[in-house]
Amino acid sequence: MEAPGGLRAGNTVFEATLLAEPAGISVWRYDFQLGPDDDGYEFEGRFHPVNTDVTGDMRIAFVSCNGEEEGDLERDGAERNAMWARLAAQHEAAPFALMLQGGDQIYADEVTRGHPLSDDWPDRVPRDASASEIEELRHYLRERFVRRYLEVMGAAEYAGLAASVPSLSVWDDHDICDGWGSLKDNRTNSAVGRALFQSAREMYLLFQHAATEADIPDLFMDQQGASLGWWRSLPGLTIIAPDLRSERTRHRVMGEAGWHGLRQVRPVEGQVMLVSSVPLLGPRLSLVEMLMMAIPRMQHYEDDLRDQWQSRAHRAEWREMLREVLKLRQAGPLTVISGEIHLATRAEMGVGEEHIHQLVASGISHRAPPKGYAKGLGWLAGLGEGPLPDRQIRILPLPGQRQRYVAERNFLVLERQGGAWQAVWHLEESGPTPPLPISD
Known part of the structure; x- marks a missing residue:
């Protein structure tokens, strides 16, 4: 060409x-x-x-969960991209300097369908596929990923915004497949599983970072690319995005490369924002996991809970991550920004110089779950959670809301004015929330 x-x-x-x-x-x-x-x-x-001036007042958009598991490419474009259109209108009114994409930029769950080796993924995985058959599968998967990226990123509501706003992204499971890393090891470690991951990784680098393997040392904390976590510094702002998928297994969230990279970060003076694709501060899930495992028809959802930091399988590692975040907090005010749960909420942990905000904005195009689900999760959050001594996690309503979780599509706007940061959620039905100060 x-x-x-x-x-x-x-x-x-x-x-x-x-x-x-x-x-x-x-x-x-x-x-x-x-x-x-x-x-x-x-x-x-x-x-x-x-908008290239990032030295003073500035605005950042945060989005996540751009799609759905079933039939995403067949949805009506105006309905699917309604919140993208609102975000674009926000940019027209007051330009963003940066867009953060917190995971599930595409929903690739259907890419495995239509090929005999992967059509039943992950329920059935052939064990006797030849090397040539796996290579042919990889070619098939690459084609399916390419088509999905082109259609999702080609939507007018997204493409116009992306052409004018620099973007930084981190991936989550649906950029690979539903529950990647929380599925059984004999699935993710199979030849089919590795072909799926390698195809997803190649396309993630290409379409979300405009990069290939040769660019990894310049873009990511791990020079070898085992983990694709990154950090960037701007005047008065450090943004950190650990990779919670590349090294994930059922028994860990990050591997050696991811932990090593995170511990090398040295924030500049000012605000620290940590993008955790899976919420770092959340309710006690161990009770729900125990209940689900006791009910056979509910065991299908065990992988969804194991995906969370709060899973009993990851509790020791969760505590370690919280301790690392408290170390980063010493550099200045720290806010965790997350997506993934298709709801909007916020949380806090600690007080004084250990105080941490968490802002969750999830579902830029994924339709919201039932409001009863949000109420149930809010009840669970009321039980409290304290993985570290004397540092209770508090799940709190958004400004202007009564419930802890809001079941509406949404995105988040972070704004620095006069050196102080604030956050506003834009909710599909309720509109923008009152500003929440986060520079503390």
């Missing part, structure tokens, strides 16, 4: 670099920089404004 035309930023024209050619398409990348005095770039005759 002939290379696309140049991209103009300032007085310089940048040429494209061919990254890969998966599934019969060519993926090109432009490497360019915009400084604080630049107001955007021009490509194919269209100018795309970009």
